[in-house]
Amino acid sequence: MPRAIVLTNPTAGKGRGARMRDEALPRFHGAGWRTTALTGRDAGESLDLARLAVAEEPDVLVLCGGDGMVNIGLQAAAGTEVPIGILPAGTGNDFARYFDLPLGHGAAAATRITQASPRTIDLARIGDRYFGGVLAAGFDAIVNERANQMRWPRGQMRYNLATLAELRVFEPLPYVLELDGVERRLEAMLVAVGNGPSFGGGLRITHGAQLDDGLLDVVLIKPVSRVQLVRTFPKLFDGRHVSHPQYERHRVRRVTIASPGIVGYADGERFGPLPLTVDVVPGAVRVMA
Known part of the structure; x- marks a missing residue:
């Protein structure tokens, strides 16, 4: 049995x-x-x-x-x-x-x-910790930090209120990225690293990411106005944001992300302050799905 x-x-x-x-x-x-x-x-x-x-x-x-x-x-x-x-x-x-x-x-x-039957997929790894979905390292991570400090309300509404609170004051962040050994310095609203395509209950920020391709998808949303950010948000549910001129995608095996004062979250869990280095681990786990 x-x-x-x-x-x-x-x-x-x-x-x-x-x-x-x-x-x-x-x-x-x-x-x-x-x-x-x-x-x-x-x-x-x-x-x-x-x-x-x-x-x-x-x-x-x-x-x-x-x-x-x-x-x-x-x-x-x-x-x-x-x-x-x-x-x-x-x-x-x-x-x-x-x-x-x-x-x-x-x-x-x-x-x-x-x-x-078991399906073998990749995982992403930071140090000795794994994640299966998306690492948030920008506006989305700041919202997580604020929501975790709130005692009321509970559930998804807490994140909605945290989003509204941060949106009023949010400015682009300075980043230093190392993409498979190549350094880039830029400003962006967020940087996300995807082993899978979505986070936050179906927001397809790393739309197109594959679970078994041996690569990570690094997505940048470069500076946009608050109005543009609000207008673009609904497009995350079906991946239409990839056509925005400030969207940028890279496919790598390793990425290091640095930005002062930002804490990284993956699979909804706090992984710690940047800088963080993410590696892909091909064929790391099997899933009955």
Whole structure:
């Protein structure tokens, strides 16, 4: 009998994590799978549990939660033969969107896992930490910092208010980039590094990025007015922003990003202040999707 270890963030998506797990487990059992259900009280304990789970070499480590929970699973599964599966229960669920997984439906997502074959994909790496989606290192990262300092409201509205607050005062940032060893100095509204194509719940900032091409997509949005930034924002949902004259894209294996006072976020997690160096790790993890 195949075995799934299911690691859940029960608070993901305002409680959807626990509900999706409870929907998914009977579907695994009905398909003839054995399951072990684990719950982490916080990110640190969840990472410990993920590493212990991978050491048991199950047929799949299932991550029930949002992009943060998936990111925890990537740290444990990268470089091993244990594939991950996803029960997407968060707010953004960008990693799940890359594979067109059913969002918010535990039974359907579990069925997808039991019927799938593992797909090998790349990851991006900063130091000894991996991410699967997009590193934000500009206006988007500043919004994340402000939102994390806010106590009210909860959910997506917190980020909307943080965006409005920062937009009133935001100016282009000075950057020093090293793209596969070639240095560039410029001003930009943001720099994003994509292993995958989207962040923030479907904003396709690195539209066109492929998960298995052995390359990172580095996107620059060079200086634009606040009005242009607001007008361009809706185009991020379908990738039409790539036609903007201030958009620029590079495909590299390594990039170093420096800009004073900016903190980098990837998969919704704080990775630390710039400068940061990002490498692509081809074929780093397997995903049941």
